[in-house]
Amino acid sequence: MRLLPFVLLAAVTLVLQVTLAPAIALTSAQFAPQLLLISAMFIALWARAESAMIGCWTLGLLLDLASGGPMGAFAFSFGLVGLGIVAVRASLFRDHLFSHILLALVFGLLSNTVASLVDAVHSGNWSLNLLLIQPLAVAFYTAMAAPYMMLLLNRFRRFMHFPERT
Amino acid sequence: MAVAFLAMWMPTRYTAPLRNLTDPILVPLSSWLAGAGQDLRRKATNLTYRPADGKTSRELRDHIEELERSVLSIQRQNDQLLEELEAATHLRTEMLGPRGRLIPADVLLRDAVPWRESRLIDRPANFEPKKQWAVSRLFIDRGRDALEPGGWSVTSLSSSDGRQLLHRSVLVGQVEHVGQVTARVRLLTDSDSRVPGQVFSAKTNRPGPTCTIVGRGPNRMVATNVARQTSREGVRLPEGPPAEVGDLVLSGPRLSGLPIQMLVGRVSEVRISDENAQVYELTVLPAVNYSDLESVFIVDPMPADGGGP
Numbered sequence: 164m165r166l167l168p169f170v171l172l173a174a175v176t177l178v179l180q181v182t183l184a185p186a187i188a189l190t191s192a193q194f195a196p197q198l199l200l201i202s203a204m205f206i207a208l209w210a211r212a213e214s215a216m217i218g219c220w221t222l223g224l225l226l227d228l229a230s231g232g233p234m235g236a237f238a239f240s241f242g243l244v245g246l247g248i249v250a251v252r253a254s255l256f257r258d259h260l261f262s263h264i265l266l267a268l269v270f271g272l273l274s275n276t277v278a279s280l281v282d283a284v285h286s287g288n289w290s291l292n293l294l295l296i297q298p299l300a301v302a303f304y305t306a307m308a309a310p311y312m313m314l315l316l317n318r319f320r321r322f323m324h325f326p327e328r329t
Numbered sequence: 330m331a332v333a334f335l336a337m338w339m340p341t342r343y344t345a346p347l348r349n350l351t352d353p354i355l356v357p358l359s360s361w362l363a364g365a366g367q368d369l370r371r372k373a374t375n376l377t378y379r380p381a382d383g384k385t386s387r388e389l390r391d392h393i394e395e396l397e398r399s400v401l402s403i404q405r406q407n408d409q410l411l412e413e414l415e416a417a418t419h420l421r422t423e424m425l426g427p428r429g430r431l432i433p434a435d436v437l438l439r440d441a442v443p444w445r446e447s448r449l450i451d452r453p454a455n456f457e458p459k460k461q462w463a464v465s466r467l468f469i470d471r472g473r474d475a476l477e478p479g480g481w482s483v484t485s486l487s488s489s490d491g492r493q494l495l496h497r498s499v500l501v502g503q504v505e506h507v508g509q510v511t512a513r514v515r516l517l518t519d520s521d522s523r524v525p526g527q528v529f530s531a532k533t534n535r536p537g538p539t540c541t542i543v544g545r546g547p548n549r550m551v552a553t554n555v556a557r558q559t560s561r562e563g564v565r566l567p568e569g570p571p572a573e574v575g576d577l578v579l580s581g582p583r584l585s586g587l588p589i590q591m592l593v594g595r596v597s598e599v600r601i602s603d604e605n606a607q608v609y610e611l612t613v614l615p616a617v618n619y620s621d622l623e624s625v626f627i628v629d630p631m632p633a634d635g636g637g638p
Contacts, residue, residue: 178358181438182366185620188443193547193620195443220330229355230440231447231505231513232521234344235336242330279444281337286521292546293520297444 164210165324169218172316172323176202177225194300196308199226200274203241204266204309205316207248208257209325219245223274236281240274247273258317260310267309271302341506352449352511356437414496429486429588429630431494434463436622437511444546446519447505448622452512453483462586463514463625464498465617484626486588494626499616500524500580500591501625516619517593518544525581526552526593528572528611538571539581540611542593548619550594552578552611553602570599570609578613586630592616 180198188195199222206218223241227234247270255262275298283289336344438449450463484491502516503524515522522544528537540552557571574597579590598612 174358177355177441178362181355181441182359182362184441184443185439186366193443197443199441216330220333224333226441228348229438230442230445231515231519232440232442232445233337233341234339234347235333237442238333239330239337242333278442282445282520288520288543288545290520290545293444297546301443 164206164214164218165322168319168323169206169221172202172319173222173225176222177229180226181229189300189304194297194304196305197226197271197275197301198308198312199223200241200244200271200305201267201309201312202316203244204248204263204270205313207245208252208255208266209320209323211326212249215249216242216245219248232278233281233285236278237274240277243277244270244274260313263309263313264306268302268306271305272298275299275302346508348506348508348513352508356449356451356511359438411493414493429628431464431484431486431491432627432629433482433624434512434627435624444520446516446522446544446547446619448502448514448516448625449511450514450625452507452510453627461504461630462500462584462628463502463504464495464591464628465501465622465625495589495591495628498591498626500587500593501615501617501619501622504627514625516544517542518547518550518615518619520544520546524593525584527579527581527590528552528555528596529577529579530572531576532573536579536582537576540578542578542580542613548615550578550613550615552596552613553608555609555611556607557609572596572599572609572611574599576611578611587628588630 176198184195184198185193203219203222206222207215209215210218220238220242223238223244224235226237226241230237248266255266276294279294279298283294432453434450434453436448436450440447484494486492486495500517502514502519502522504512505515506513517524520543522542524542525539526542527539529535530537538556540555543551543553545551552572555571557569576596578593578596580587580593582590584590594613594615596611597614600610600612602608602610
């Protein structure tokens with residue numbers, strides 16, 4: 164995976180996360196898709212294992228930098244996402260939209276739960292809304308948006324210079 | 330991964346400066362994209378709008394004229410209330426003395442994480458990093474807005490304009506971190522936000538019990554530890570919950586950094602606390618829509634004499 168395309172992907176996705184995602188948020192509770200997670204999923208599916216984990220970790224760090232919560236929560240959780248997807252990707256049809264939906268739902272829930280657990284420890288707020296409902300709703304919305312964004316990202320796969328076989 | 334795991338448990342004051350690295354790049358890109366999006370939306374609205382036939386246009390004009398008459402009537406009532414408020418404020422100022430200033434700041438970005446409630450604002454000039462409060466205007470003075478070229482300027486609280494502005498504002502959050510060009514405001518609805526508050530009865534127009542306002546996510550707060558008052562001014566109060574739906578929730582009476590008690594929201598639900606049956610919890614709806622915050626004022630409690638405008 165080349166550095167410049169990854170940096171461009173990260174920058175564009177981060178900007179879209181803070182501008183487009185709130186605009187398409189649902190309900191007054193502001194459930195918005197996590198576009199950075201979908202990009203991390205894209206990297207983890209196609210890049211080499213080491214590059215995938217570093218890339219996912221970096222995208223998580225960018226999300227931490229653009230947020231007001233504890234630093235490192237999403238960097239850690241996106242790293243876990245990268246580890247998990249790299250471990251199971253050989254068993255998946257990587258181009259199938261059902262795979263994208265399933266991965267986004269499962270790993271979205273995982274990363275959101277880890278981050279919200281860290282938020283709960285820092286704030287002392289152990290409400291069900293923060294620990295379960297919000298992460299689940301955001302993961303679900305992310306899963307719904309994943310096929311569309313993956314369709315777009317797959318068109319630019321060749322610019323990322325992913326290896327032929329991983 | 331280990332670094333990230335360690336960073337999660339470090340105090341925020343050590344990790345927050347890292348955010349200064351991305352703000353100078355992220356903010357201009359996001360502003361350009363948001364502006365382009367608004368232009369596209371405006372053009373799309375113009376394309377799809379079809380003028381109604383003559384009958385519908387006449388009804389619309391009548392409706393608009395009726396609304397304008399209502400607005401004028403409300404403005405007259407508002408002016409009268411403002412005169413009374415001005416008299417009360419003048420008395421308080423004579424007793425306690427005005428201090429501080431209001432610094433305008435534009436809201437640039439929301440928090441990137443959906444369930445965290447914070448806003449990135451542009452750092453005002455001559456703004457010292459302290460835990461100042463952020464307020465949002467409740468009443469929009471379109472005439473005054475038109476007269477202020479380039480937006481609002483720093484307003485001293487010793488001036489009539491400054492006091493009026495503060496009294497017509499709603500408390501929305503607290504400055505959490507100040508960078509080189511931006512600052513982050515943690516809203517009252519953030520799960521990490523805990524602010525002393527007080528219930529104000531809309532029925533009796535009297536202050537009620539104190540409480541702690543805790544954020545519970547987007548557009549939602551809870552006032553906790555609301556104890557039932559048994560008597561007020563020597564008069565025994567009837568049994569019942571300490572607040573009713575529709576009561577106001579204000580900031581605490583002695584909140585550091587705020588010269589007056591400010592409106593926070595309105596009670597929408599009253600229930601007994603799960604942890605302690607002797608106290609109540611109130612669901613509080615914010616007085617303004619935090620999702621549409623475009624600009625705020627920072628209440629800077631600097632001395633008014635010789636320190637600023």
